[in-house]
Amino acid sequence: MDVLELMDEWGPEKVVCVSDRRTGMKGVLVIDNTARGMGKGGTRMSPHVSVAEIARLARVMTWKWAAVDLFFGGAKAGIVFDPSSPDKEQALRAFARKLSNEVPREYVLGLDVGLTERDAAIVQDELSDRGAMMGAPAQLGGLPYDELGVTGFGVAEVADELAGLRGRRVAVQGFGAVGAAAVKRFAELGAVVVAVSSVHGALVDPGGLDVARLLALRGEFGDLAVREYGGVRELGAELRVPCDVLVPAALQDVIDADLAGELDTALVVEGANLPTSVAAQEVLARRGITVVPDFIANAGGVIAAAFGMDARYSAFPVDPATVLDAVSSKLRANAANVVTTAKNRGTTTHVAARDMAQERVLTAMKLRGRVA
Numbered sequence: 001m002d003v004l005e006l007m008d009e010w011g012p013e014k015v016v017c018v019s020d021r022r023t024g025m026k027g028v029l030v031i032d033n034t035a036r037g038m039g040k041g042g043t044r045m046s047p048h049v050s051v052a053e054i055a056r057l058a059r060v061m062t063w064k065w066a067a068v069d070l071f072f073g074g075a076k077a078g079i080v081f082d083p084s085s086p087d088k089e090q091a092l093r094a095f096a097r098k099l100s101n102e103v104p105r106e107y108v109l110g111l112d113v114g115l116t117e118r119d120a121a122i123v124q125d126e127l128s129d130r131g132a133m134m135g136a137p138a139q140l141g142g143l144p145y146d147e148l149g150v151t152g153f154g155v156a157e158v159a160d161e162l163a164g165l166r167g168r169r170v171a172v173q174g175f176g177a178v179g180a181a182a183v184k185r186f187a188e189l190g191a192v193v194v195a196v197s198s199v200h201g202a203l204v205d206p207g208g209l210d211v212a213r214l215l216a217l218r219g220e221f222g223d224l225a226v227r228e229y230g231g232v233r234e235l236g237a238e239l240r241v242p243c244d245v246l247v248p249a250a251l252q253d254v255i256d257a258d259l260a261g262e263l264d265t266a267l268v269v270e271g272a273n274l275p276t277s278v279a280a281q282e283v284l285a286r287r288g289i290t291v292v293p294d295f296i297a298n299a300g301g302v303i304a305a306a307f308g309m310d311a312r313y314s315a316f317p318v319d320p321a322t323v324l325d326a327v328s329s330k331l332r333a334n335a336a337n338v339v340t341t342a343k344n345r346g347t348t349t350h351v352a353a354r355d356m357a358q359e360r361v362l363t364a365m366k367l368r369g370r371v372a
């Protein structure tokens with residue numbers, strides 16, 4: 001594939017490929033669009049990274065930042081390397097060194113698939129710069145936003161804004177970082193959690209699951225918590241249960257047009273990325289079921305990342321309460337805005353959200369004189 005063919009009217013503005021003979025590391029940085037601010041997006045490490053994949057993810061970041069109306073642009077980086085290799089640290093150090101012209105002025109590394117908090121500490125060390133990578137351990141002044149469960153927290157806040165959760169029945173697919181944090185917040189906001197699933201099966205109880213017990217079991221058994229809880233059912237039951245709010249928070253492509261025709265819910269809040277197909281979104285809109293698109297509902301992580309960016313050089317760690325307050329107010333306002341805009345324009349919420357993001361980026365490009 002010719003990298004130049006990736007470039008369209010939005011970007012990428014810059015693609016930098018690097019390699020290191022000693023470790024065999026290859027990597028790429030894609031800076032998609034900086035009209036609204038410096039390019040920002042996570043860094044992944046996997047044996048299967050490709051330039052096209054990283055470019056696509058960088059574009060998603062352009063829309064995501066614009067949709068939440070925060071002033072960063074889209075970027076993403078990828079390292080072609082096995083994260084379980086004993087040479088991971090050397091490959092990561094080589095990647096950081098090779099990009100020292102760009103990092104941190106034009107790009108700051110961030111956590112994504114294959115990289116952990118420890119890796120953030122390594123990159124900071126390699127470039128002798130606390131600002132080179134986000135997501136460092138709290139002991140180094142970093143913001144542990146996965147630990148805080150900001151994404152799941154935000155998903156529940158969005159549901160509360162649109163449905164008023166007290167006494168509402170909620171079903172959640174997935175009991176990982178996003179699903180479990182969402183379930184915790186749902187219970188705090190007074191919802192009745194009628195279904196939860198993990199890869200090991202689904203739990204369904206129309207009278208409400210014991211969330212405190214379930215979360216305690218997760219602490220001990222992880223994804224196997226659903227089995228330990230007892231009464232586990234076949235996967236898929238959690239999606240079909242009658243409820244007021246349904247949250248797919250596990251995988252992509254779980255709701256197709258057929259399933260969309262069967263769902264017994266009033267609101268779908270997308271915790272996972274890309275859980276509903278375009279055809280499903282249209283079916284749900286016709287049935288009067290509101291859908292909050294992924295890049296609106298699961299943007300808690302990027303809001304936390306924005307705080308982390310601000311705090312990179314500060315001696316004062318970010319107060320988690322400040323982050324959660326911002327996630328709540330920002331996501332509630334965005335979700336309400338997208339639902340109203342979709343109604344007014346007669347489009348699906350996904351189309352409304354993407355159009356809104358594109359308009360903001362285009363406006364910024366015009367103001368900067370990048371387009372006529």
Ligand SMILES: NC(=O)c1ccc[n+]([C@@H]2O[C@H](COP(=O)([O-])OP(=O)(O)OC[C@H]3O[C@@H](n4cnc5c(N)ncnc54)[C@H](O)[C@@H]3O)[C@@H](O)[C@H]2O)c1
Pocket residue numbers: 151173174175176177178179197198199200223235249250251252271272273298299301
């Ligand atoms: N972690 C974040 O901050 C974040 C932010 C934005 C979007 N997302 C998206 O949210 C989704 C979940 O991410 P995560 O970080 O919670 O992942 P995770 O790996 O922590 O958890 C995934 C959960 O889904 C369950 N699962 C897997 N296959 C399943 C199946 N067939 N049926 C039911 N459950 C199944 C797993 O058992 C696990 O409980 C992904 O699409 C991810 O891209 C995550």
